Amino acid sequence: MNTSISTASPAKSHPGAYNRFTHLCSKLQLPFLLAVRLYWGWQFTQTGWGKLHHLNRVGDFFAGLGIPAPHVMAPAIACLEFFGGILLIAGLGTRLIGLLLACNMFTAYLTADRGALAAIFSDPGKFYNADPFTFLFASLIVLVFGAGFFSLDSFFFRRDRY
Numbered sequence: 001m002n003t004s005i006s007t008a009s010p011a012k013s014h015p016g017a018y019n020r021f022t023h024l025c026s027k028l029q030l031p032f033l034l035a036v037r038l039y040w041g042w043q044f045t046q047t048g049w050g051k052l053h054h055l056n057r058v059g060d061f062f063a064g065l066g067i068p069a070p071h072v073m074a075p076a077i078a079c080l081e082f083f084g085g086i087l088l089i090a091g092l093g094t095r096l097i098g099l100l101l102a103c104n105m106f107t108a109y110l111t112a113d114r115g116a117l118a119a120i121f122s123d124p125g126k127f128y129n130a131d132p133f134t135f136l137f138a139s140l141i142v143l144v145f146g147a148g149f150f151s152l153d154s155f156f157f158r159r160d161r162y
Contacts, residue, residue, distance in 0.1 A: 033147065044101060048079065051074065
């Protein structure tokens with residue numbers, strides 16, 4: 001009678017099942033990136049559109065936050081969010097747009113939600129409940145992982161094209 005306890009990891013005891021599972025999960029990357037781009041691209045487009053239609057108020061708000069040249073930055077940020085959102089939806093220039101939007105959201109933390117940013121480790125709930133968090137997170141996802149296959153980036157810049 002064998003009374004030893006097996007310490008084999010699931011990957012070693014069932015390599016075929018685990019490999020199939022990870023392969024199946026990797027198939028979700030493409031629709032996931034598409035969903036992130038479509039949803040957050042739409043959200044950025046809407047916020048940019050709202051800012052474009054209230055530039056004086058946005059400029060005054062930026063002035064109150066101490067942002068330099070607030071009435072110049074207001075249309076610049078509004079255009080970044082509006083056109084950046086459209087580019088995210090299309091999946092064109094996604095990593096560059098992701099970088100610019102991530103910088104924009106990090107600046108939003110620094111200027112409008114500094115307390116939440118300072119509490120990233122001491123009170124994480126305050127950090128991730130702040131308005132810029134999900135926008136920052138989505139921007140970082142597309143910056144790091146790119147647009148995915150279902151995008152204009154993929155269409156124009158495929159490496160396997162002749």
